[in-house]
Amino acid sequence: MKYFSTRNKDLNFNFKEIFLRGLAPDGGLFIPQKLKIYNNAELKELSNLKYSDLATEIVSHFCSPDLEKSKLKEIVEKAYKNFEVKDVVTIKTVGNINLLELYHGPTLAFKDIAMQVIGNIYNEFISKDKKTVNIIVATSGDTGSAAISALSGKENINVFVLHPHNKISNIQRKIMTTIGSSNVHNIAIKGSFDDCQKIVKDMFNENEFREKINMSGVNSINWARIICQIVYYFYAAFKFNNKKICFAVPTGNFGDIYAGYIAKKMGLGIDKLIVATNENDILQKVINTGEYKPSLVKPSLSPSMDIQVSSNFERLLFDIVNKDHKRVSLLMNDLSSKGFFKLNNKEVDNIKKDFCAETINNKETLSIIQETDKKSNFTIDPHTATAVGAAKKMDNISNTVVLGTAHPYKFLETVKMATGKEVKPPIQVAKIKNKKEKYDILEKDITKIKKYILEKVL
Numbered sequence: 318m319k320y321f322s323t324r325n326k327d328l329n330f331n332f333k334e335i336f337l338r339g340l341a342p343d344g345g346l347f348i349p350q351k352l353k354i355y356n357n358a359e360l361k362e363l364s365n366l367k368y369s370d371l372a373t374e375i376v377s378h379f380c381s382p383d384l385e386k387s388k389l390k391e392i393v394e395k396a397y398k399n400f401e402v403k404d405v406v407t408i409k410t411v412g413n414i415n416l417l418e419l420y421h422g423p424t425l426a427f428k429d430i431a432m433q434v435i436g437n438i439y440n441e442f443i444s445k446d447k448k449t450v451n452i453i454v455a456t457s458g459d460t461g462s463a464a465i466s467a468l469s470g471k472e473n474i475n476v477f478v479l480h481p482h483n484k485i486s487n488i489q490r491k492i493m494t495t496i497g498s499s500n501v502h503n504i505a506i507k508g509s510f511d512d513c514q515k516i517v518k519d520m521f522n523e524n525e526f527r528e529k530i531n532m533s534g535v536n537s538i539n540w541a542r543i544i545c546q547i548v549y550y551f552y553a554a555f556k557f558n559n560k561k562i563c564f565a566v567p568t569g570n571f572g573d574i575y576a577g578y579i580a581k582k583m584g585l586g587i588d589k590l591i592v593a594t595n596e597n598d599i600l601q602k603v604i605n606t607g608e609y610k611p612s613l614v615k616p617s618l619s620p621s622m623d624i625q626v627s628s629n630f631e632r633l634l635f636d637i638v639n640k641d642h643k644r645v646s647l648l649m650n651d652l653s654s655k656g657f658f659k660l661n662n663k664e665v666d667n668i669k670k671d672f673c674a675e676t677i678n679n680k681e682t683l684s685i686i687q688e689t690d691k692k693s694n695f696t697i698d699p700h701t702a703t704a705v706g707a708a709k710k711m712d713n714i715s716n717t718v719v720l721g722t723a724h725p726y727k728f729l730e731t732v733k734m735a736t737g738k739e740v741k742p743p744i745q746v747a748k749i750k751n752k753k754e755k756y757d758i759l760e761k762d763i764t765k766i767k768k769y770i771l772e773k774v775l
């Protein structure tokens with residue numbers, strides 16, 4: 318498969334290049350030039366596969382010819398061996414909700430599903446090159462832990478994870494900082510997730526620095542994340558026998574829900590994709606009004622969605638302006654020069670064909686966790702709660718699948734606030750409580766952070 322940039326259709330990259338680069342050289346995001354579209358007979362065949370085989374089938378289209386299918390199969394099987402449920406994910410009925418649990422990986426959030434695969438793809442690409450890669454990641458709490466788990470101890474790889482100081486949950490931080498591997502470096506930045514993400518993007522755009530450290534990234538702008546997430550939309554939809562279903566997705570950087578949109582474009586029968594945001598509601602606003610205007614991040618009870626610059630939205634933008642890369646560049650320029658952009662009515666209508674959006678505030682989040690616990694004796698985390706809340710505001714709940722993105726233990730303080738109950742630690746993290754944490758605290762100053770990184774790698 319060949320790729321170009323949302324800001325320039327004349328570029329031409331293969332999978333290995335976009336995997337290692339992360340961000341297109343013009344600051345845009347990589348997208349495929351053409352998608353594989355499944356017909357009904359092919360879909361029927363896919364529906365008989367177990368999860369890891371389904372993943373191999375779907376993901377292989379995107380990686381060919383740089384990764385052979387047989388190699389990819391090995392990679393995927395190895396990645397999913399250490400998940401706590403047999404088929405990687407599970408679907409449960411909780412009251413009247415269809416819940417797709419995506420949090421049975423080693424760090425208890427859906428990000429493991431893509432990251433474990435990505436870790437092994439790095440192995441494959443790097444072992445051939447023998448050059449140390451330095452992976453720099455910004456995290457709102459869950460990407461960092463998933464990346465560390467997937468990459469710690471790997472040869473020829475260093476990982477630097479930037480998280481917003483004091484703005485993630487204690488368990489999120491502990492999972493990242495207790496790993497004790499010499500190739501893992503945790504940095505707490507005095508700022509927000511948006512600050513962390515901007516620093517990483519700016520580093521990518523500094524050619525000299527990027528090349529000097531052989532920099533790579535695994536943030537959700539990395540296309541490989543998206544393709545691994547497409548798989549569970551197929552897996553879940555297949556359980557509903559050809560019924561057109563909706564998905565309600567807790568959304569921050571627009572990566573997970575965009576994967577659902579790609580699944581739909583590949584031929585999967587999906588009705589609406591329901592965007593659930595917390596009070597950082599930029600995506601709800603752009604979908605309902607066309608105005609995309611980041612403001613200051615409000616810390617909420619679902620910190621992994623405390624994001625105002627929703628990077629993957631640029632990928633959808635490309636489609637809704639009818640693949641006019643000049644229009645995308647213009648809008649993105651407006652965003653950096655004026656601080657916002659505004660879509661026209663036709664463009665907003667294009668979004669609404671596939672998406673709808675709801676905002677769920679902190680108070681609602683707590684009452685949804687409480688209600689689910691009371692009525693169904695089932696504990697959900699605050700991110701999942703926003704999606705449950707959004708799904709309930711729509712009138713199609715029996716045909717809606719809610720994505721459960723994190724295990725409630727990761728946010729045990731919030732869950733306790735809502736239910737009064739303790740959450741038992743799942744087996745993956747049973748021992749972290751007494752382990753020693755290691756991280757450094759730095760200002761949100763790119764020069765200082767670059768210096769820190771250089772000292773560690775050179």
Ligand SMILES: *Cc1c(COP(=O)(O)O)cnc(C)c1O
Pocket residue numbers: 426427428458459460537567568569570571572573574621622700701722723
């Ligand atoms: C990252 C994350 C999200 C948001 O996912 P995006 O792909 O950034 O939209 C939602 N819930 C949890 C638990 C997360 O870790």
